[in-house]
Amino acid sequence: MIRPLLLALLMLSAAHSAAAKGGDGVVSHKSAPTALDPGKAYLLFRSSTAKSGMINIEHVFLRIPTEAEIEAWKAARQAAYDADLPKLQKKAKGGPVPTIGEYSFDYAGPGNVFAIDAGDFIEDGEMRQFLVEVPAGDYVLYGISVGGRGVSTCNCLGTVRFAAKAGEMTLLGSLYADKVHKESPIPNLEDNVGPSMFNYGFILGQALVPANDATPVPAALAALPRERAEFRAVGLFHEPGAPSINRLAPIPGILGYDRGKVIDLRTGQPAN
């Protein structure tokens, strides 16, 4: 009896009614463009279509922010902290006042973390094809979302990054995601990760099969410039708001694990 209620709580807690899906400069194309915008990058990938109940399980990407974006965020945080400091001091009632590192604020600047709406595909099928217009930059397979409004599971224990260049489609390959507390029908996942992991929350997993010569490209996109993504392993990171943590499934020749360490299989060295 308690499980559905807890799941509903989790779903609600991950919801963010005011936010629109996508993100700044992120557009999922539902039909093939006649030409690519030379100022934009494009991600082309196939995806599994698993759901949690009625709710789509979606892939979350992070674009690594530029130094200027980080500085803008820091300045906004400092300004908000300075403005709130009298209130924080009053609330502390003589006790310790939160430091700026402990301070939470709503940032109104451009976003760099977004989920791809599972309904915004360019070609339907058992594996849907997605063409997503994004700002050029370096991207991280950041995690998985149920519903696309919050990070449900982060790939905090290991993942990959890749560059997306302007004026071309970056072929990622095939992405898979599902709940993985038990065996999943979705292939390539590290599933069945442990009994009783579904009692008070769930855990999702993600896998990537990089593009190769056999990876299908929608016919309508075949004439557009494209390049296969080059993936690099990424080490541990924190996402305090994610209710669960996991790692991207190992990828032969790219991403491996040795106990808790993330291994860059291109070099055999621990990933940073």
Add this chain to the structure above:
Amino acid sequence: MGTRQKTRLAAMLAGALMTTTTATAQDARPDPAAVVLPDVSVDQNPKAVEDGFKFFYFHNPSVSFDEAYADIAECRSFLVSGAPAAIPGFRPWVEPVRHDVKRQYPGVGLLDMAMRSAIASIILPKLERGIRNNKLRRCMEPRGYARYPAPEAAWQTLNEGDEATLVAMQAKLASGARPNAAQVSE
């Protein structure tokens, strides 16, 4: 290691310190002989065995105290809590971000609010424990650690209080003699 990587490593450590005095792998290790442990025996405690999936500690027969300390400190750094991370949004990537939990009771009466609070007081601690347990398991089990049941009172001693003390106690158990109890299997 490049500047960006160093900055992100620093962010990892700062993140771990964000809401708690989490012990880090860089801390000076305590002398395990001086670490006092609660009684985790469940020989005469079938309830503790039954509840092992809720109240447990980790053990790995092939790690030293120092290795266990580093593993537990690193994995516990993921317990830093926060509100759900709404997306789309901004993550500085090289800086930890705190998301405060904001309780909201939209346009409801006092009775409804009281009922919500009563239900929340029952469910939320279990929910939080389950989420924390899942995070620890996903981080620790690939490193070769198995779970063993502990009485609830001992579990509380091992999980509530000064972070460095908790890590030291758990590391001593994790690297100590193999427990007599059967592994938690559910």
